[in-house]
Amino acid sequence: MPTIKRRRVGTRQYFYLQHTLRTSGGVETREKYLGAKLPSNIDEIKREFLAEIYEERYYPLFDAIRANYLKERRKMPSSASRKHVRSFSVKFTYDTTRIEGSRLTYRETADLLERGISPRERPIEDIKEVEAHDRVFQDLLAYRKDISLQTVLLWHKRLFENTKPDIAGRIRTHRVAISGSRFMPPSPVEMQPLLKELFRWYDRSKSSLHPVELAASIHLRFVTIHPFADGNGRMSRLLMNFVLHKHGFPLLNIPYEDRRSYYNALERSQTKKVDWVFIQWFFKRYIKEYSAYA
Numbered sequence: 001m002p003t004i005k006r007r008r009v010g011t012r013q014y015f016y017l018q019h020t021l022r023t024s025g026g027v028e029t030r031e032k033y034l035g036a037k038l039p040s041n042i043d044e045i046k047r048e049f050l051a052e053i054y055e056e057r058y059y060p061l062f063d064a065i066r067a068n069y070l071k072e073r074r075k076m077p078s079s080a081s082r083k084h085v086r087s088f089s090v091k092f093t094y095d096t097t098r099i100e101g102s103r104l105t106y107r108e109t110a111d112l113l114e115r116g117i118s119p120r121e122r123p124i125e126d127i128k129e130v131e132a133h134d135r136v137f138q139d140l141l142a143y144r145k146d147i148s149l150q151t152v153l154l155w156h157k158r159l160f161e162n163t164k165p166d167i168a169g170r171i172r173t174h175r176v177a178i179s180g181s182r183f184m185p186p187s188p189v190e191m192q193p194l195l196k197e198l199f200r201w202y203d204r205s206k207s208s209l210h211p212v213e214l215a216a217s218i219h220l221r222f223v224t225i226h227p228f229a230d231g232n233g234r235m236s237r238l239l240m241n242f243v244l245h246k247h248g249f250p251l252l253n254i255p256y257e258d259r260r261s262y263y264n265a266l267e268r269s270q271t272k273k274v275d276w277v278f279i280q281w282f283f284k285r286y287i288k289e290y291s292a293y294a
Contacts, residue, residue, distance in 0.1 A: 002019040005017070014036055015037070016034060017032040017034060017045065054283065055210070062286070072293075090110050091253055093113065093134045094109040095256045102126045105119075113131070136158050139155070140238055156228055156231055171191050172228055182267060183267055195225060211246075212244070216282035220278045222239055223235075240252065250289075254285070
């Protein structure tokens with residue numbers, strides 16, 4: 001986040017916002033003059049300052065990625081395009097379920113989803129949840145309406161109806177904790193109002209926020225509410241990719257190997273209540289993944 005700097009000119013003092021960016025050429029510092037008095041709405045000004053910086057720095061890259069990605073996809077034969085989608089689906093399903101504790105290897109996941117070969121000596125629950133995630137992801141790609149709470153409940157039910165039917169598609173009514181995190185999710189009585197506000201925010205923001213920022217934001221907001229007893233991470237990553245897919249942007253996978261930096265960015269945003277910590281991590285991860293298209 002930007003920091004407040006104070007400067008003295010003679011007997012008078014002036015306030016500035018300052019934010020440092022790492023660029024390909026080194027380090028760049030941006031400043032915004034605040035005046036001789038610190039404004040009362042400084043948090044709002046900080047958010048607007050960051051939004052201006054990131055709009056200038058990241059959005060042109062995202063739009064170039066989208067344009068070049070779509071150009072390449074249009075040149076693909078339909079069979080190659082289907083193979084591309086299937087390959088992503090397998091990798092995404094492997095990583096997102098592995099992050100949540102699945103014991104299937106990548107090869108076992110691919111054999112299961114592409115050839116119907118069930119791995120030996122693996123928990124049946126892991127196998128069923130991998131299969132269910134792949135089916136929900138295919139539903140997501142084919143879904144033509146926009147998301148709502150009802151959509152989320154349906155997808156969650158399909159994720160867990162064969163393994164955890166007591167929680168499948170049901171908002172939690174008990175407190176939960178996130179293993180290894182200092183962040184404590186909201187209480188059960190807050191679930192309904194927070195979810196209603198989430199989808200009100202989504203309806204307000206989907207035409208004004210850049211789609212990549214919208215994808216990052218709905219991921220963060222949903223997983224911070226943590227409305228289910230299990231599967232919140234999986235659902236947040238599905239919602240993230242729904243937004244990207246709906247707007248024609250390449251989908252994002254978060255590899256199991258990168259989970260620590262991912263968790264750290266989420267936790268810092270949640271504990272500091274600063275969305276831009278995770279959003280900036282997401283932007284950098286997205287550009288790194290698709291640098292060939294930028």
